[in-house]
Amino acid sequence: MLILTERQKNLLILLQKAQGGIGIKQIEERIKVSRRTIYREFKELKKPLQKRGLAIVTIEGKYQIQGQTEDLNELKDDLGEDNPRNEMSVSKRQNALAIKLLFNDEPQKIIALALELHVSEATIQNDLRDVGKAISEYGITLIKKRGVGVYVKGTEITRRQVLCGILLNEINEYRFFNYIENNQYEQEYFLNLIERELLQEIKIDLKKSILQEISLASDHQLMQLILMFAICLMRMQQGQVIKADAKIDDKTLKYQGLVYEFLTNYEKKYPLQVLRQEVLFLAKYVESCDQEASPVFYDDDQELLLSIKIKQFIQQVSNDIRWDFQRNPVFFQKVTKHIGGIIKKKVNQLPNSPIETLTRVSEQYPKLFASISQSWQDNFPTNTLPISELQLLLLYFANELKNRRYQVKVSFLIICENGIGTSSILASRIQKEIPNISNIKVSNVSEVRKLDLSQYDMVLSTIKLPGFPRKYQIVSPLLLDEELGRIKDYLEKSQRKMQENIAVSKENVEKIINHDPIQGLNEIAISSLFCSDLVNGIEVKRLNNKTTLIDEVVDEIVLMVTTSIIRNRTEVAQNLKRRISLAPIGIPDSSIALLHTSSQEIKRCYFTVIDLSCPIRLKAMDQNEIEVTRILVMLGPKNLSEVEQKVMGLISSMIIMSDQSLSLFEKGSKQQIQDVISKRFLQEIKVGIPI
CATH class of the missing domain: 1.10.10.10 (Winged helix-like DNA-binding domain superfamily/Winged helix DNA-binding domain)
Structure with a gap:
């Protein structure tokens, strides 16, 4: 601009x-x-x-x-006179003003700032009040001196961090990399603040050194690294260096070595004297971007506050659903990382438009989805998420629900003749053998009438209780292995029942047939035939792709589909590319992507698996980049019947609903994939038709 x-x-x-x-x-x-x-x-x-x-x-x-x-x-x-004048919004203008002051150490004249941003001096004065207030929260002071100008004062570290934060907030990553790689001029004020040649050199030198040894979550983090290195090099060249007494963690030896290697390459072209404090600062910054570094640490109070809010969010969902989502540290870290990326804008949000795969999950888990939506609103009221992003959060919770066992916190009531002695032995044995216990209440017979029995998931007693108002199990004080096995079986059945209650309930065959026997029988027949045709048509094909560009790979995949499925290959390919442009198609934490569309140029439903000879890099639904070696292709006519919609949706939800099924779709053979889909269809036909 x-x-x-x-x-x-x-x-x-x-x-x-x-x-x-x-x-x-x-x-x-x-x-x-x-x-x-x-x-x-x-x-x-x-x-x-x-x-x-x-x-x-x-x-x-x-x-x-x-x-x-x-x-x-x-x-x-x-x-051109017909073009509207490029005017900034108030927030952009104030960010531009902040950048100008942070990059320059000399006082700036109000009139010069007004001319550069083509606004009045009065507007600049008003903007400076807002800018001063905003940067003061980071310990930076805005100073105005009559006859001298305006400037800012703060530590060099804070100045650089705020500069990078503003640029990351204002620069679109697609335009950023297009600006660097294609040598095209961009009409973007913030992009043009740093010389293109400097950004290009930094990217090249990062690839030669640091990027070979660390793992980044996204292109956004690569842009973040490039910008911070650019800011640091520019400031050093201006003679503005980090003071030797600045407090920086000196426990980053691996990353210090990587930074030294980068600077060695850079200094061969541009002489630069680098102090140790500069290396320590950049090493700490590189570590914060590395996926392989320690998963959870808190640099400041804001990081800690965010972690607490995320924990409260997960706790609220757990309490609402009565399922302990906090026990698995891997799940907690994944959700923390994803939410942290959204809040701090390290990842781009999904578009506010329906994504079929995620929509299917929300339909399958309406109670859980409602709880997540409400909990998000309660804990992050100022951070509104599009429905697709809430559905992605649901996917994390649904996977955890599906994959984990004995995660429900249970409460025991133990009734003994006198409530002492043997009851303590029994309580101790239960705590040792069943780890997911939230509460054990020991009571004697005379006190049990005073208790609210609805507060306990299971009642154990060492004596018979004639007329007792709820089910209980008689056990010995020593809790024999057979008795312990019986308790665990009961808890497992209770867990399965709770999972079914969280997921949407289905009509059973008997209800359908009783309502309209002939119609019910027809629906069973139609569903069975459709499922059978779809499963028999599944193939696993190998594509010797000569490119890693997804648009070109799509063209090659469409050419592999026969004319019995597709009428117009060009139209179907365009539909698939449009779908890719809407939102990421990669499946998180895997090497597969789900490519799907519906079109009037598609004759019938089709599902197949394409193995790529040359892996391609794509964004997954959680905005992290993955290496894709297998693409699952789902095609359907424009106007699907209810049965077709549900069957195709069932397959897509199967792919992402558990670690076991994800692994099968990722590595399984044609026979294995046909078998697992067939078994799932049979289960669905048993519990509810149409699927």
């Missing part, structure tokens, strides 16, 4: 329209300003024009803009 004052814009338009150039006297007359002012404007325009490959030159006393035809045409388009 070329930020110009009205006068600068008029000056450039005048120079561009003047064929063969224009003299300084004519410029004075047309712009109606002094010669001195014009020269000052030429000086102000020099750098922004240079970034676009342009320059104001004088030939035989006449001024003109010189550059490649393509660059001149781009400038013409930007200056």
Whole structure:
């Protein structure tokens, strides 16, 4: 984005329209300003024009803009009278103002800031009040001195962190990498604050050193590293270094070595004196981006506060559903990392549009989804999530629910003749053998009538209790192995029942048949035939892909599908590419992607598996990048019947619903995949038709 004052814009338009150039006297007359002012404007325009490959030159006393035809045409388009003026929003302008002050150590004149951002001095004064308040929260002070200007004061570390945070908030990662890799000019104020050549050099040197030894979660983190290294190098070149007494963790030897290697490569091209404190700071920053580093640590109070809020969020869902989602540390770390990325904008949110695979999960677990949605609103009221992002959180919880056993916290009531002695032995044995106990209450017979029996999941007694108002099990004080096995079986059945209650209940066959016997029988037959045809048509094919570009891989996959399935390959390929552009198709923590679409050019439902000879890198639904070696392809006609919709949705939900099924779809053979889908269809037919 070329930020110009009205006068600068008029000056450039005048120079561009003047064929063969224009003299300084004519410029004075047309712009109606002094010669001195014009020269000052030429000086102000020099750098922004240079970034676009342009320059104001004088030939035989006449001024003109010189550059490649393509660059001149781009400038013409930007200056065109029909184009609206590039104006910033208030928040963007204030961020631009903050960046200007943080990058420069010398006081800035109010009038110069107003001219650069093409607003009035009064607007800049108002903006400075807001900027000062915002940066003060980070320990940076905004200082205004009459006749001198405005500047900021704070530690060098904080200055760099705030600079990087603003840039990360304002720069779109797609445009960022397009700007670096394609050498294309971007009309983006914040992108053009750092020289493209510097960003390119940093990316190259990072790949040669640091990126070979660490694992990043996303392109956003790569952009974060590039920007921070750029900021640090620029500040060092300005002579602004981190003070030797700054408190930085010195326990990052691995990352210090990587930073030294990077700086060695960089110094071969650009001489730079680097102090140890600079290396320590960058090493700590690299460590914070490394996926392989310690999974949970808190750099400051904000990190700790966020962790507490996430824990409260998970606790609220656990209490609501009566299922302990906090016991598995791996699950907690995954959810913490994902939510942390959303809150701190380290990952992009999913689009606010339906994603079929995730929608199916929310339909299958409506109670759990409602609990997650409400808990999010209660714990993160200022961070509104699109429905697809809430459904992705549901996927984490649903997987944990499906994969873990004995996670329900249970409460025992133990009744003994006198409530002492043998009861303590029994309670101790239960605590040792059954770890997921929230409470054990020991009571004698005379006190049991005073208790609220509904508070206990299981009642054990060492004596018979004639007329007792609920089910109980008689056990010996020593709790024999046979008795312990009986208790565990009961708990497992209770857990399965709770899982069924959390998931949506299905109508059973008997209800359907009793309601309309003939219709019920027809639905069973139709569903069975459709499932049988779909399963028999499953194939596992190998694609010798010659490219790692997903659009080109899609074209190759569509060519593998026969004309008995597809009428118009071009139309189907375009639909698949549009689907990919909407949201990530990779399955989190796997090497597979789910590629699906519906179209009038598809004759019938189709599911197949494509193994790639050359892996490709794609974003998964959790915004992390994965290496994909297998693509699951699901195609369907435009208007699916109810049975077709449910069957295809069932397959997609099977893929992501448990670690075991995910592994099977990731590595399984044709026969194994056919078998597991067939078994699931049979289960569904037994408990409810249509599927």
